[in-house]
Amino acid sequence: MxxxxxxxxxxxxxxxxxxxxxxxxxxxxxxxxxxxxxxxxxxxxxxxxxxxxxxxxxxxxxPGDRLQLKEEKLVIIFYELLTEEDKQQLGISDYNDVIDLANDFFNFYEELAEYKVDEIEDLRDWQQEKYDIFQDLRKRYIAKMEELDYTDKTLSYETANxxxxxxxxxxxxxxxxxxxxxxxxxxxxxxxxxxxxxxxxxxxxxxxxxxxxxxxxKSVTLPDELEPKVEIYQIDEDLLQLVNALVKVDEAETNYTILDGDFENSNYHNLLSSSKIKVDKDVSFTKTRLFRFLESLYTLLKNADFSSGGIRLRLGDLVEASHLAGFRDYYSLDRSELNGLNQLAQEDYVYFCEELIDDQLAPFRAVVEEIEQISGLRSLSGFCSYLEGLVVEKLADNRYKNDLNIFFGSLAELNSITEMGIVDSWNQYFTNNAQGLFLLILRYLRFKRVETTVDDSGAEVEVKDLLTSSFVNRNRIMMLNVVEGIVPRAEEAAFLLTESQRTQVGLKTYQQQRLEMKYKFFRHLLSSEQAVIFSLKNEEQNIAVSSFIEELQLKYNLPTKEVEITGADYPEIIKSIFDCDSCLLGVDEKLADKYSDRLEIEAEDFANQRLSLTYYKYSTLKRYCSYRFYLEQLAGLEAEQMEFSRELSPKVLGILVHRVFEEMINRVGDRIKDGGYKPEKEVIKEVITEKVASFDLKIPGYYEEYYEEVIFKAVQESVEYFLTVLPDRVKGNIKDIVTEWMPAQDESRVFMESEEVEIQLNGRIDLVIETDESKHIIDYKTGRGNTEQLDLYSLLYNQELEAGEMIDKSIYNVMDQKFDRGYRGSEERFRDKLRNLLEEAIIDSKEYQGQFKSRCKRCDYIDICKVGWR
The missing domain is CATH 3.40.50 (Rossmann fold)
Incomplete structure (x- = not known):
């Protein structure tokens, strides 16, 4: 040669x-x-x-004369060959467990074929055990391919062919x-x-x-003198890297080609206009609306609960799916329906089912029916036929040329698995056929790529993959993401063999791969006239400069230059990216004015010029500021808390416990007044069971046994203890017991007033007990409580604090079975404190004030208030 x-x-x-x-x-x-x-x-x-x-x-x-199999078909044959003993030794329970292993297996033997390795010796015990299994599987695999008259590329590399x-x-x-x-x-x-x-x-x-x-x-030798002009910059944030690169591009007299070390994971093409930048890559099918829609259906299916006979979807999955534009378009969901769904989430529902569907949520019935139909699919051909019947035109993505063609072509390829006759029954592949087959299809689609429709013919800058771009000469290049672990890429754990064993056998090692990456990096550099290199360095995030850059700087004594734009310029960067005036487009002028820096207090802020002040509204005003109080409690901008947990939420547990106590008091209150009542465990258990059943859609089924044996048992014991000691916790003979006490709607309870607003205290007291000697307020808590809430309830119940009407009050901590008494007379001090707070924040103030506190940094409204920016 x-x-x-x-x-x-x-x-x-x-x-x-x-x-x-x-x-x-x-x-x-x-x-x-x-x-x-x-x-x-x-x-x-x-x-x-x-x-x-x-x-x-x-x-x-x-060339050969047999049909060559690839991808999923090879994995299926691999799974078919596994015996029960193989599965046990390799830790495989179903088909999903074998996919990565099968791919490693075929890549391993393809590599052995490339490097003409027939046998591997001197393995460690665990390696030898695995290798023996793989060798046996390899023999069975070759025999199976002979039987089926198929081949793969490794079997084709024979002299006869x-x-x-x-x-x-x-x-x-x-x-x-x-x-x-x-x-x-x-x-x-x-x-x-x-x-x-x-x-x-x-x-x-x-x-x-x-x-x-x-x-x-064998090596990459750098010349004695560096001819290209090279500038090297270090930055600690990815966004600043991009911004500084764009500044360089705009200042340049001629065009740059940008070579990105982390090209596959970078999304610069989504941030920048196609008239400015051309990105040289096809896009993974996973980015399409169609794939994300299918993925959301799979998640809904995977987490659905069928234990009660019907189908219950996890509400968190449904809310997340509804955030996808494609999902909303497919099921014709609008803002009203999404608000209804969000309301269920805020009420701590865990599941969504037919029972919850009203007129507002009617479009979600189609989603429930869709998942129900998918759950009944049992064969790959049936699944493919079902997906072919979807109205995918609703999911067509105008960003891509061939997304629908790729989809239907992939289904045809998958259907050919059935036509091959390899699989007798999918039952042995998955514990749940519908879930398993759906995941198989999604994994197959993950490897497909689509072409973009973006017209970037007039783009001034082109972005390419640093390690895979062509070996052509470029006058000006700019390198991004030249970071250790990316360029060069970090060493990955090799399949079966160690690095030293790969050297002994004669397979390519990581050191050889690293040398190739070094060549590609320096070839781009040495074949250019001018190069600008950006590297990230952030010790906190364990991001280090590439060793290739360090070698370059050491060889030619190149300094690290200061970037033009730093973190101090973020306000200007944000302003240039986001036009703040556009945030108010389509917003009522009056509202827009309210969302400016000053928020004046006006009578129309309060419905009918009244403010119903509950303990939780007071808590917001006390802990934060009147600015947040307005946004959250008056303007209705309360941040959506869409964190779905597999555990029973504190809110639901609290409501459930309150209802259990209310029901028990209503059932046995008269007997308690008569004296001599002894709690009946069966009655308490019956009430808890009844109330838990009513919360079926709000309690996750994952830890049902835990709830029954631990949480609900603790509640049962706590109710029994409460009813046992209650008569001894109040003074005198009980005359009346009232649960869930609230002031009458027509009763005027004005606490304070000004020209703009009349402030009334409001709330619901869990339990009020009147005896011949005193009155007692009790508030149930499943978590932490605050005696100030008792003080507010005392004012609510007896606002004038009349002589002789002093009220005893206590918090009953349900989980600890403990009473925490409030101090008698503390409501007087609380009344004065509350009046001072309301006077300062609302009565005497002209505007809602944002006051900077340490907790402001964690406030949901900091970007609106901006108090911490001043």
Whole structure:
């Protein structure tokens, strides 16, 4: 093989591509293959040259006469071969457990085929045990493929299959910048030369960096003098990296090509206009509206509860799905229905089912029916047919050209699994067929890619993947995300073998992969005229500068330069990205004025010029400020708390306990007054069971046994204790017992007033007991309580604090079975404190004030108030 070397400053493709005669050009870099075609001009009425990837060359040279299986079909055959003993040894319970293992298995044996490794020796005990299992599976796999008359690419690499037929019209094969040849590829080169083919290799590298005997990259030597002009910047935040890069682009007289080290995970193309930036990549099918819709259906199915006979969807999943535009469009959901769903969430419902569907929530009936139908699917063909019947036109994504075609094509490919006749029954694959098959389909779709419809033909800047972009020369380049662990990529755990064992066997090691990454990084740099490099460094997040940059700086004494824009410029950055005036578009002018920095107190802020002051409203005013009080309690901007937990929420537990106590007092209150009442455990248990049943849709079923044995048992014991000691906790003989006491609606209980507002105390007292000697207020708590709430209840019950009407009060902590008494007379001090607070915040003030406190940093309204920014 003739080896030719191209200097970094020379154009590799101009040196290689020749229009004068037909050749076969072979690449290991797909982007370079595409670029090479642009340099080629097909001769008129002459045979055209072929441009192939190395994998395509192998397929041509080892054609075979059997159907070659790929992807999911191979995984299914692998699973079919597993015995019960295999599953037990490998820790496999169903098909989903085997997917990653099967892919590792096939990649491993494909690598062994590439490196001509027949047997592996000197393994450790655990490795030998696994290897023996895999070797046995490999034998069974080969026999099965023979039986089915199928093949895969590793089985095709046999001497008997080797054929030079497609090269009959070509007399020259040119390998372009192929720096690493596997033993199989070396064997191919040898066979080509034996057959009389001229074989050439063009590498853009220094001759001393390449081992011509082993056909391997052996080093990357940097020149003594660095010809390109290089600037290096370090930043601690990703957004600042992008902003500074854009500033550089705008200031430049000629265009940059941006090479992104973390290209696959970067979303710059979604942030920037297509008229400014062109992103050189197809997009994963997972980004489409259709995939996200299907994924939301799968989540709803996976977490649905069928234990009660009907179907109950997890409300958290339904709320999350409803945040997707595609989901809303498909089921014709509007703002009203979403508000209804959010209301259920705020009321701590855990499940959603037919029972909750009213006129407002009627469109969600279609969702429940959809999941119910999907749950009955039992075969792959049936599942594919069902998905083909979806009205996917509603989910078409105008950002992509071929999303629907890719979807239907994938379903056709999956249907071919059924036609192969490999699977007798899916029952042995999954514990739940519908869930398992749905996940199988989603995983298959994950590997599909779609083309964007974005017209970026006029874009000034192009973004490419640093490690996979083509080997062409560029005048100006900008590198982003040159971070250790990304460029170079971090070492991943190898399948079965250690790094030293891979070296002994002759497989590619991480050190070789790292050397290739180093070559790609420095080749881009050394073939350019000017380079700007941005790297992230953040010790708190364990982000370090790439060792390639450190080597570059050490070799050429390059300084780290200061960026033009830093974190101190964030306010200006935000203003440039978000037009604050646009936030008020479509908002009533009066409301818009209220959301400015000043919020004046006006009579119309209060319905009928009245403020019903509960303990929780008082708590907001006391703990935070009148600004938050207005936004949350008066303007109705209370932040949505959509955190769904698998545990019984404190709010629901509190309501449940209150209802249990209320029901028990109502049942036995008269007997308590008569004296001598002894709590009946069966009655208490009956009441708890009845109330728990009524909370069926608010209590997760995951820990049902735990609730029954621990939580509800504790509540039962607490009720029994409360009823036992209650007569002894109050003075005198009980004359009356009232549960859930509230003031009469027509009763005027004005606490304070001004020209703008009349403030009335309000609330619901859990229990009021009147004896011949005193009155007693009791408040039940399942968590922490505050005696100030008792003081407010005392004022509510006896607002004038008449002489002789002093009230005893206590909190009963249900879970601790403990009474916490309030101080007699403390309501007087509380009344004065409350009046001072209301005078300062509302009565005497002209506007709602934002007062900066340490807790402001955690306030949900900090971005509206901005008090911490001043």
């Amino acid at each position: 003739e080896i030719n070397y191209v200097d970094y400053f020379d154009n590799l493709l101009e040196a290689v591509v020749d229009d004068s005669r037909p050749r076969v050009y072979v690449f290991n870099n797909y982007a370079t293959k595409l670029e090479a075609k642009n340099y080629y001009c097909r001769p008129f009425l002459a045979l055209e040259s072929e441009f192939l990837m190395m994998s395509e060359l192998k397929e041509r040279l080892f 080797f054929s030079l037929d497609f090269l009959q019209d070509f007399d020259e094969v040119v390998f372009v910048n192929v720096l690493e040849f596997t033993p199989l590829e070396k064997e191919i080169v040898s066979k080509l030369e034996v057959a009389g083919q001229t074989v050439q290799l063009y590498n853009q590298i220094k001759p001393e960096d390449y081992d011509e005997e082993t056909l391997q990259l």
